[in-house]
Amino acid sequence: MNLQVQRKQAKMRNYLSMSVHRTFWKHFLLPVHDLLRNTRIQRCRRLLEETQWLSQKNIERLQLARLRRIVSHAYHTVPYYRAAFREGGVRPEDIKDISDLEKIPLLTKAILRSRNDELVSTSYHSTGASREHTSGTTSKPVSFLRDNSDRSWGWAAALRAYSWAGYELGDKEALVWQRTFASNKSTFLQPLYDEARRTLLVDSGDVSAQNANEILGKLKRFHPHFIRGYSGALHRLAEYLLEAGQCLDVRGVIHTSSMIYEAQRKVIRQAFRCPVFSFYGAREVMAIASECEEHTGLHVSSENLVLEVLRDGEAASPGEVGSLVITNLTNYSMPLIRYEIGDLGRTGSSPCSCGRGLPVLESLEGRKFEHIVNSDGSHTVLRPLEAFFSEVPVKDFQVVVASPDLITVKIVEGEAYSEVHDRIIKNNLKWRGKSEVEIQKVGKISPAPSGKPLRFVSYTSSQNTT
Numbered sequence: 001m002n003l004q005v006q007r008k009q010a011k012m013r014n015y016l017s018m019s020v021h022r023t024f025w026k027h028f029l030l031p032v033h034d035l036l037r038n039t040r041i042q043r044c045r046r047l048l049e050e051t052q053w054l055s056q057k058n059i060e061r062l063q064l065a066r067l068r069r070i071v072s073h074a075y076h077t078v079p080y081y082r083a084a085f086r087e088g089g090v091r092p093e094d095i096k097d098i099s100d101l102e103k104i105p106l107l108t109k110a111i112l113r114s115r116n117d118e119l120v121s122t123s124y125h126s127t128g129a130s131r132e133h134t135s136g137t138t139s140k141p142v143s144f145l146r147d148n149s150d151r152s153w154g155w156a157a158a159l160r161a162y163s164w165a166g167y168e169l170g171d172k173e174a175l176v177w178q179r180t181f182a183s184n185k186s187t188f189l190q191p192l193y194d195e196a197r198r199t200l201l202v203d204s205g206d207v208s209a210q211n212a213n214e215i216l217g218k219l220k221r222f223h224p225h226f227i228r229g230y231s232g233a234l235h236r237l238a239e240y241l242l243e244a245g246q247c248l249d250v251r252g253v254i255h256t257s258s259m260i261y262e263a264q265r266k267v268i269r270q271a272f273r274c275p276v277f278s279f280y281g282a283r284e285v286m287a288i289a290s291e292c293e294e295h296t297g298l299h300v301s302s303e304n305l306v307l308e309v310l311r312d313g314e315a316a317s318p319g320e321v322g323s324l325v326i327t328n329l330t331n332y333s334m335p336l337i338r339y340e341i342g343d344l345g346r347t348g349s350s351p352c353s354c355g356r357g358l359p360v361l362e363s364l365e366g367r368k369f370e371h372i373v374n375s376d377g378s379h380t381v382l383r384p385l386e387a388f389f390s391e392v393p394v395k396d397f398q399v400v401v402a403s404p405d406l407i408t409v410k411i412v413e414g415e416a417y418s419e420v421h422d423r424i425i426k427n428n429l430k431w432r433g434k435s436e437v438e439i440q441k442v443g444k445i446s447p448a449p450s451g452k453p454l455r456f457v458s459y460t461s462s463q464n465t466t
């Protein structure tokens with residue numbers, strides 16, 4: 001039998017196995033999961049599949065009805081909001097339009113941390129709520145309550161977003177993730193569940209030059225249909241593959257957790273020979289916005305949340321970078337209304353050509369602490385510095401914005417590093433931040449509590465993360 005026929009047969013077997021597993025999940029495992037965990041993921045997914053094609057106006061109507069419902073619930077059952085609304089002279093009936101949200105004060109991470117108990121609804125006992133916490137990428141985790149309604153809508157929105165990349169439950173998937181957050185609470189059904197999910201976990205903390213061969217070997221033996229994981233770890237994996245002169249054929253890569261540059265996407269596309277999709281989610285709100293097959297931006301899950309982009313407290317104009325503020329419409333146990341999530345983004349001005357009525361976030365611009373706010377109110381993005389430092393012979397680096405006037409760059413020198421590079425770094429950063437730049441040579445740079453490299457630290461971080 002020639003090679004071409006063998007390949008065609010393998011493809012056919014692969015396709016049949018994929019459709020059998022998808023059918024098993026859709027008609028048996030997901031309904032059983034919903035039954036055992038008291039969720040409604042399947043029903044929510046069906047509804048979201050329909051609503052994504054509504055016009056933008058009709059989606060806004062649906063969103064407003066849900067917003068008014070959760071605002072009223074918060075006012076009547078959540079001590080924090082009752083006090084905040086009264087203080088601001090706002091009543092639930094004052095929210096007649098989405099733009100009326102601005103009457104409600106912002107909820108910062110600092111408030112979520114310090115007044116956590118007051119943010120719990122007095123009727124949370126009936127919602128199947130349990131405690132979860134943020135990943136603590138840059139600071140200690142923040143705890144919050146999530147109920148079954150939020151879990152159902154959140155998972156349904158995530159599955160819809162993954163389906164835009166072609167993924168359905170039952171497909172073989174490699175997860176390049178932090179091990180502690182990938183594992184669910186163990187139950188006696190867990191081994192069966194893991195087997196049925198057909199998931200290979202690659203700990204993102206293990207992705208390094210030393211482990212590259214072992215990880216790539218594991219991936220090749222598992223032969224995933226899709227790869228999903230942290231942007232940085234996926235990019236590193238792709239680089240190792242290309243350096244070894246290899247590729248891995250998958251159907252799609254979904255990257256999450258932080259923004260990605262076109263050059264990085266290109267490397268991932270080349271190594272895995274497939275399209276790359278951005279997924280923007282957070283522990284507190286799950287699926288926030290995701291890229292569809294047209295790759296023109298990220299569709300906001302507007303049935304489940306309201307996303308505002310604010311600049312100096314006012315709605316940013318399309319194309320302007322602003323702070324992302326989220327109102328979760330589905331978590332009744334601990335409503336998060338106008339929650340400052342600590343990320344920056346840019347709204348788009350035109351609808352996506354795919355025909356979905358969901359509004360588009362043009363781009364994510366990274367975490368707030370990865371920016372310098374200049375004296376004229378504009379933002380200097382620090383992220384592109386990663387590309388700059390990849391050209392300088394340093395083993396590791398960290399940019400610390402100590403104040404609006406001082407940037408400290410900590411570096412672990414590489415072999416070829418010399419004083420010339422001091423000058424190159426200073427000139428580059430001075431131009432970007434218009435501040436004084438000092439360089440500190442150190443032996444080691446500590447990662448974030450989550451184990452991820454901490455490249456940027458800003459004096460403004462404390463406002464977002466403490």
Ligand SMILES: [Zn+2]
Nearest residue numbers: 292294352354
């Ligand atoms: Zn689209």
